[in-house]
Amino acid sequence: MNSRKMKVLHAIRQGKIGGGETHVLDLVQELNKADFESVVLAFTDGPLITELNKLGIKTHVILTEKPFNISVWKKVKQLMVEERIDLLHAHGTRAQSNTFWGAKKLGIPIIYTVHGWSFHPNQHALVKKMRILSERFLVGKADATICVSANNLAEGKSNFNMDRAVVIKNGINFSKFNADFPFKNLRASFDINEESLIVGYIARITAQKDPFTFIEAVAKVPDDLNIKYLMIGDGDLKAQSVELANQLKVGHKLIFGGFRQDIPELLNIFDVYCLPSLWEGLPIGLLEAMAMRKATISSAVNGTKEVIDDQLNGLLIEPKDAEGLANAIIRLAAEKEFRVELAKQAEIAVKKDYSISKMTLQIEDLYKKIKTDKSL
Structure with a gap:
C-alpha cells in the first residue's frame, strides 16, 4: 500500500438515518485513521450528513432519489477526481447504480455492500425480474461484493454469479449500545x-x-x-x-x-x-x-x-x-x-x-486486498 492514506468514498442512498446509514456512520468512525481517509457521498441531505460533519468527516450531497440516474453520473465522477478517491465503497443499490460509472471510467476499484437485495418475495413477478437483472449488472461491476448475511449471499447465488462475494456481518458499537450504561429515563x-x-x-x-x-x-x-x-x-x-x-x-x-x-x-x-x-x-x-x-x-x-x-x-x-x-x-x-x-x-x-471491531477489521482487510489485486 502507498504511504499516502487510502481515500475511500462511501456512497449511500440518503441522508436520513436507517440501517445502511447507521452502518456507514459507525464504519467511518471505526476505520483505522492511520491507513484510511473517509469521504461520504449521499444522494439526499439529512441528519446523517449533520452527524458526519460534527465528527469531522467530509461529506458531499448530489441530489437524486432515483437509481441509475444518468444525469448525476458525471458529477459523481468529477467528485471522485477532485477528492482523489482510491476506492469506492457503495452501500446499497441506489448508491452503486449511481457511482459505478465514474469509478469504472477512472479505474477506481469498487466494493458493493448489499444491505438486503432490491428484489424480494413481495414484489410483482415482472418487477422482481427487473430488479434481479439490475442487481446482476451491479454485482458484475463490483470488484468485490459484501453480503451482510449468509442468507444474502445464498439469495444472490441462486439468481446470478457471486464468485467475487464475501460475507461480512454487520457489527454493533457496544460502547454506544451498552445495557449497563446509566441512561436518562425517557x-x-x-x-x-x-x-x-x-x-x-x-x-x-x-x-x-x-x-x-x-x-x-x-x-x-x-x-x-x-x-x-x-x-x-x-x-x-x-x-x-x-x-x-x-x-x-x-x-x-x-x-x-x-x-x-x-x-x-x-x-x-x-x-x-x-x-x-x-x-x-x-x-x-x-x-x-x-x-x-x-x-x-x-x-x-x-x-x-x-x-x-x-x-x-x-x-x-x-x-x-x-x-x-x-x-x-x-x-x-x-x-x-x-x-x-x-x-x-x-x-x-x-x-x-456481531461486533463492530470484528466487522471493520474484515472490511479493512478487503480494502487492502482489492486495492492491491483489484480482485478476490
Whole structure:
C-alpha cells in the first residue's frame, strides 16, 4: 500500500438515518485513521450528513432519489477526481447504480455492500425480474461484493454469479449500545409510568417493516395487561398507520414518536422490541435491541432467522401474523422470567458474532486486498 492514506468514498442512498446509514456512520468512525481517509457521498441531505460533519468527516450531497440516474453520473465522477478517491465503497443499490460509472471510467476499484437485495418475495413477478437483472449488472461491476448475511449471499447465488462475494456481518458499537450504561429515563417524556410494560417498534414506517401488523396486534392484546406501545420512526405509511390506530381505537395505548436519533436511550426503556418485517438483509435495529439486553419478537424472514434462535434468544412469528404477534406479546408480558432470560441470551448472542471491531477489521482487510489485486 502507498504511504499516502487510502481515500475511500462511501456512497449511500440518503441522508436520513436507517440501517445502511447507521452502518456507514459507525464504519467511518471505526476505520483505522492511520491507513484510511473517509469521504461520504449521499444522494439526499439529512441528519446523517449533520452527524458526519460534527465528527469531522467530509461529506458531499448530489441530489437524486432515483437509481441509475444518468444525469448525476458525471458529477459523481468529477467528485471522485477532485477528492482523489482510491476506492469506492457503495452501500446499497441506489448508491452503486449511481457511482459505478465514474469509478469504472477512472479505474477506481469498487466494493458493493448489499444491505438486503432490491428484489424480494413481495414484489410483482415482472418487477422482481427487473430488479434481479439490475442487481446482476451491479454485482458484475463490483470488484468485490459484501453480503451482510449468509442468507444474502445464498439469495444472490441462486439468481446470478457471486464468485467475487464475501460475507461480512454487520457489527454493533457496544460502547454506544451498552445495557449497563446509566441512561436518562425517557418514560416521563412519553407520559408512561414505571409500572407499565413498554413494547416498542423502531423502524422506518414503510411496507418492508409492516407497521400495520404491529398495530393490528396491539388491538388484539387485552387492555388490562397494562402495556404501552411506542412506534418510533417516519416513513410513507406513517399517516395510514396513525389512521389505522385511530380506526382500531388503540390511540390510548399506542404512542407515535416520530424520527429520533437517541436510539440507545429509547431501547433502554423498552421491555420488548418488535420487528414485524416482510424481508430483511441483516436487521441492524434488531441487533441493537439485543445488545441493549432486550427480549425481541420478530417475523421469521431470512436475515432475521440468521440472528434469532426461536425461544432461546428471541421469539419468531410468521410474517403478517397479527394474532401470533399479539400472543407473543401476551406471553412475554405474563412470563417475566422467560422475558429476562431471552434478553440475557440475546445480548450474549450479539456480542459473540456481531461486533463492530470484528466487522471493520474484515472490511479493512478487503480494502487492502482489492486495492492491491483489484480482485478476490
